[in-house]
Each structure stands twice: as structure tokens, then as C-alpha cells.
Amino acid sequence: MPQPSYPTDPPVSVTAALARRVLDVCAALARYTQTPGSITRTYLSDPARQVNAELSAWATRLGLAVRIDAAGNLRARLESRRPAAPTLYLGSHLDTVPDAGAYDGVLGVVLGFALVELLAGTPLPYSLEVVGFSEEEGVRYGVPYIGSRAFVGTVAPLLELADRGGQTVREAIVGYGLNPDDLPAARAEGGALGYLELHIEQGPVLEAAGQGLGVVSAIAGQDRVLLEFRGHAAHAGTTPMDQRHDALAAAAAFVVEVERLARTVPGLLGTVGSLEVQPGATNVVPARVRCSLDLRHARDELRAGALQTLLTAAERCSAERGVGLSSEVRSRQDATPMDARLRGLLHRAAAELGEAHAELVSGAGHDAVIVAERMPVAMLFLRSPGGLSHHPDEAVLEEDVEAALRVGQRFLHLLAQEEVG
Structure with missing residues (x-):
């Protein structure tokens, strides 16, 4: 031809x-x-x-x-x-x-x-x-x-x-x-x-x-994770700061860790796009927080390492405040x-x-x-x-x-x- x-x-x-x-x-x-x-x-x-x-x-x-x-x-x-x-x-x-x-x-x-x-x-x-x-x-x-x-x-x-x-x-x-x-x-x-x-x-x-x-x-590959921080509700005016188990404070510290790591690792994108706070009242220490994590990178092994680092950070943020933690990977795309x-x-x-x-x-x-x-x-x-x-x-x-x-x-x-x- x-x-x-x-x-x-x-x-x-x-x-x-x-x-x-x-x-x-x-x-x-x-x-x-x-x-x-x-x-x-x-x-x-x-x-x-x-x-x-x-x-x-x-x-x-x-x-x-x-x-x-x-x-x-x-x-x-x-x-x-x-x-x-x-x-x-x-x-x-x-x-x-x-x-x-x-x-x-x-x-x-x-x-x-x-x-x-x-x-x-x-x-x-x-x-x-x-x-x-x-x-x-x-x-x-x-x-x-x-x-x-x-x-x-x-x-x-x-x-x-x-x-x-x-x-x-x-x-x-x-x-x-x-x-x-x-x-x-x-x-x-x-x-x-x-x-x-x-x-x-x-x-x-x-x-x-x-x-x-x-x-x-x-x-980029992607992990979507749901985390739940479990503390204790308490009166915002009568509970001393050192006796609180504030689930939102633990979740907030975790959000900062996500941003810090994603800014440090080239190509890593980390987003906490959803927070659900209970009971959600102005004068109540938060008892429970559910939050999302969206983590992306073009290299699967690097993304997996970053996810483990962040889950360890979530455990640390929880333990420092006497707050329980559970996490579930909802989806994973290589x-x-x-x-x-x-x-x-x-x-x-x-x-x-x-x-x-x-x-x-x-x-x-x-x-x-x-x-x-x-x-x-x-x-x-x-x-x-x-x-x-x-x-x-x-x-x-x-x-x-x-x-x-x-x-x-x-x-x-x-x-x-x-x-x-």
C-alpha cells in the first residue's frame, strides 16, 4: 500500500x-x-x-x-x-x-x-x-x-x-x-x-x-475519607478549658495539618470540604464532628504515604484533647x-x-x-x-x-x- x-x-x-x-x-x-x-x-x-x-x-x-x-x-x-x-x-x-x-x-x-x-x-x-x-x-x-x-x-x-x-x-x-x-x-x-x-x-x-x-x-489519584471526631458536649460558660473534650478543636487542628502537609509536598492537594458539627449550638462545646478529606497526587505511593501521615496527625489531634476518632476510606482511585x-x-x-x-x-x-x-x-x-x-x-x-x-x-x-x- x-x-x-x-x-x-x-x-x-x-x-x-x-x-x-x-x-x-x-x-x-x-x-x-x-x-x-x-x-x-x-x-x-x-x-x-x-x-x-x-x-x-x-x-x-x-x-x-x-x-x-x-x-x-x-x-x-x-x-x-x-x-x-x-x-x-x-x-x-x-x-x-x-x-x-x-x-x-x-x-x-x-x-x-x-x-x-x-x-x-x-x-x-x-x-x-x-x-x-x-x-x-x-x-x-x-x-x-x-x-x-x-x-x-x-x-x-x-x-x-x-x-x-x-x-x-x-x-x-x-x-x-x-x-x-x-x-x-x-x-x-x-x-x-x-x-x-x-x-x-x-x-x-x-x-x-x-x-x-x-x-x-x-x-491524579484520589482518596476520599470520612473522619469522625467524638468528644463530649459541655456548657461553654462553665467548663474550664483544660477539662474540655472539644471535637471541633481536634477537627480544626487536623484541618490545619492537611493544609500544612499539602503545602509542603509538591503536587499534593488536600481539601477538607465538609464539616458537620453537633450539637451546633453557640454555647455548647462541640461533641461530635464529621469531616471529609479529599487527597490527590499523581503518584500513588506518595499519596498513600501522605494519607497515613494525615491519619496519624488526626489521631494525635484527638488524643491531645481526649477525643475519640474513627475514619473510613469511602473511595479510592489510583x-x-x-x-x-x-x-x-x-x-x-x-x-x-x-x-x-x-x-x-x-x-x-x-x-x-x-x-x-x-x-x-x-x-x-x-x-x-x-x-x-x-x-x-x-x-x-x-x-x-x-x-x-x-x-x-x-x-x-x-x-x-x-x-x-
Whole structure:
């Protein structure tokens, strides 16, 4: 088979116009919401159906074969002319948190279709499939990644989860007009080349560095822990300070330890985001405090060591005040390193185009975490102005969208050259 030629640099006018259209499409999709006046689009909702319909129409115009799989994921496929060619998947998610911005997840799917449009029929030695995952945020059922779990074949244990209205995932799938018995066909086909997810950074690192793009090195692992400090309620006006067993004082000392350690260890993120104080009266020494701990790092062994250090600190803070302590790890997600080959091609694509770019760790979770169980993954971040995400003022710069299109197209061509070389 003769090696095809892969043009790498479309005219700036082409990518600039397409970048503007990408932003227009994101703005148009933001109109599909369950809460007028803000953006809220949960799993298998009517607005999700409307978004799928809009993007399916674009995919059809591009000549892609379109389907909605049994989990509600949008799948749009461009078959390679090469026999038994592997598949490169492009995508992100189409659901949102309540009162969301217009770009988290959605931008990556729209950019996927825009990259197919940029190819303009150029033959590739691999198939391309754009995936709009139906549920990443976990809003409706309290568990994230339903769509991507179906994509890798691990969704079955979640089918009997119920939402606040009592409807199970299985029932929601049926109500949407899909068949849960077809979930095996939602799995990615054999011969996967990899998965590329383009996504806003959702943080301030790229903006602080003055760079529009970033290549992700890893998605941080995460522990979520619930701690309970148990003291004794007492009268605030009659109990001497040296005779108190103040659960909140112990918890407060622990919170300071979390901040101190996270500031000391490079790359460690520690957050106590929830405190429940009982009895919660102004004139009563607190008897019981429940608090959360969210701990993240790109290296699992370092995160595990930090967690042990903090649990030891919690014990010390409790013992010093005569307060009992219990803790429970509620969830644990190991770090997800990006594939070295795909990550290297992203760096090379950006460098060849003269695009300044950073390498950074993603502190947030993404569908790539789940997809990595099945195939190599890579992520390209776009700068988030103000570091805002999960917020109505979430934004992205047109110049960064254009840069992502150019880097994404060069990446596709470099990958094609490797595949035929």
C-alpha cells in the first residue's frame, strides 16, 4: 500500500473560522438545559437527547456513521479504507453539573467533530470515532462515568442504582428508548489504537504560565475519607478549658495539618470540604464532628504515604484533647498516567507548530481514567481563563481553540505516519 501524504498546516483562515464555529456550537448546545437560565444537563435527560440530535446532524453531514449506544453515548465513526485498521477514539462528555459552564466536556466532543472536518476526506490508516459520553459527572446517580464504563464493559454493577425519584439506571435506559440488553455492543471494538480527550484545564496553571495549551502527564489519584471526631458536649460558660473534650478543636487542628502537609509536598492537594458539627449550638462545646478529606497526587505511593501521615496527625489531634476518632476510606482511585507514545506525539505536534505548551497533572477526574482500563489514553488541555470551571462564567479563548485544532490535526497526521511507517 503506498504511503499517503498528510498535509499538516491548513490555512490560518480555515482554522480560525472553524475555531469560531466550535465556540458557536458550544453556545448553541448550552441552550439545552433542564433549568432555564442556567446550564444543567444530567444523564439521559431530554436536553441530553437534544444535544445528541444536534451533534448527530453535524456528524451525518461529515459522512460519519452515527449511533446512540445502549448507555446513551453518542458514537460517530469514520471507517478507514485500510483493512482491519485499528481505531483512534476522540471525545469527552456531554452531561454537566448543575449550573454549569458551556465548555466542560462539551468542548472536547465538538473539537472532535471539528478535527474530522479539518481532515477533509484525507485517508487515514486507522478509523476515527468521536464519542460523546453520556455521563461523567455523576450528578443523577451519585456515581460518575456511567457512559465510559459502558464503553469499557464494566457498567453492569451500576444498572440497579436508583436516582432520587427511585428510577434505576436500567429503567432510565429503557425510558430513553434504549435496550439494556444491547450494552455489550457499547464496548469499544477490538484493535483500539487509543483515546484522545481534549478538555479545558479547569484550573489556573496554564493561565499563570501564559500558555494556551498543556499536555497532561497523568490524572491524579484520589482518596476520599470520612473522619469522625467524638468528644463530649459541655456548657461553654462553665467548663474550664483544660477539662474540655472539644471535637471541633481536634477537627480544626487536623484541618490545619492537611493544609500544612499539602503545602509542603509538591503536587499534593488536600481539601477538607465538609464539616458537620453537633450539637451546633453557640454555647455548647462541640461533641461530635464529621469531616471529609479529599487527597490527590499523581503518584500513588506518595499519596498513600501522605494519607497515613494525615491519619496519624488526626489521631494525635484527638488524643491531645481526649477525643475519640474513627475514619473510613469511602473511595479510592489510583492515578492514571498518560500513554508515553501518544503524549510524546502531542508534545511533538505542538513543538512543530511553535505552540508554547506546558506538561501538567490533571487534578480532576475525566472519562480518560476509565477508558485507560481498555486502551492507551492522552489528554490535551486548553487554558481556563480565571481558572473557572463548574461555574456559569467558565470560558475558553478563541485563540486557544484554534491552537488546539492545529495541534490536534498535526497529532492525527503524525500518528498516521507512524502507523504506516
